[in-house]
Amino acid sequence: MTEVLREIGMIARALDSISNVEFKQYALTKGQYLYLVRICEHPGIIQEQLSKLVMVDRTTVIRAVQRLADHALIEKRPDETNKKIRRLYPTEKARLIYQRITAEEAYSNRVALAGxxxxxxxxxxxxxxxxxxxxxxxxxxxxxxxxxxx
Missing domain, CATH: 1.20.5 (Single alpha-helices involved in coiled-coils or other helix-helix interfaces)
Incomplete structure (x- = not known):
């Protein structure tokens, strides 16, 4: 039996653990940086789309999005045509953190792909x-x- 998925899992958990420590100063814990990145890259995204992008269930997205909103990292705005839908937008504070996250991502890529x-x-x-x-x-x-x- 190949252990490809175990290797992928170990890499993902190690990088996630590192990111959780490094981004704690921004009140981003438990992988919340993933949601912030996707919202910055897709301003106006709705939670259902975010769920598919990150591949987690809607309940997990709802909790993460609420925490980001509580820390003034995102804004929820009503859709112009369907007022039940809330679109997600990064705040200026989030855009600054996004730059730090993408720098970390580039560094992690360099380390992981070295050689x-x-x-x-x-x-x-x-x-x-x-x-x-x-x-x-x-x-x-x-x-x-x-x-x-x-």
Missing amino acids: MTPDQVAQLTTLLHQARTNVTADWERVKHGGHRDY
Whole structure:
């Protein structure tokens, strides 16, 4: 049995742990920086779209978004056509933090990919994208009450 997913998991947990420590000064804990990044990159996004981008359930997104709003990092604004929908926008404070987060992300990429050739990085990117695409189908099915056949 290959241990690819275990390796990916260890990398993800290590980087997440580092980020949680480094971003604690901005009141970003437990991976909340992920939500902030996506909102900065997609101003006006709604929570359902954010859930799909980060691949977590809606309840988790709701809690994270509320915490970001409580810390004045995002604003919730009503949609112009459907007042029930709240669109999410980064504040100026969030935009400044976003610059720090993307610098950390670039550093982490350099560290993780050190010693790899550009072709290897491209191949790894392609393979990981394919793996994510494969998993996304199961994630969607299970999220909507389906089950996987083992």
